[in-house]
Amino acid sequence: MVELASPSEQAPRGLTALRRKMAAYQANGAQLGWLLIPEQQAVEVWPALGGGEPARLDAATCLDAGPLFPGLQIELQEIWQV
Numbered sequence: 001m002v003e004l005a006s007p008s009e010q011a012p013r014g015l016t017a018l019r020r021k022m023a024a025y026q027a028n029g030a031q032l033g034w035l036l037i038p039e040q041q042a043v044e045v046w047p048a049l050g051g052g053e054p055a056r057l058d059a060a061t062c063l064d065a066g067p068l069f070p071g072l073q074i075e076l077q078e079i080w081q082v
Contacts, residue, residue, distance in 0.1 A: 001025050001033045001046075004079070022046045022054070032068055041080045 003018055015037070022033050026046050033046030035054070043063060044054040057063075065072035 001030045002036065002074070003033070004036045005038065007039070019044075019054075026051075032065055034063055034074070036076070036079060038079055038082060041076075043076070 001022075003022060005015065005018055008014060009018055018035060022035050022044070023046075025033055026049050029049060030046070031048045033044075033054075035044040035046065037043070041059055043057045043060050045057060045063075046054045061076055063074045063076065
């Protein structure tokens, strides 16, 4: 699952709402979630339920879902430029 924060959602209040949404996806069985925050050029990686807290990646250029979803990659340079 991928969420892309829009400019209006990148303020602290908007990010809090997006994080609640990500936690709900996680609680409902999502195997992997990526919250993209363009203004900060950051990604929060939300693991499957029981996987713990999200990990933050700063200045990432490519996301790879690894063995969970083989071949799934997202190039981030164009997203960060917007």
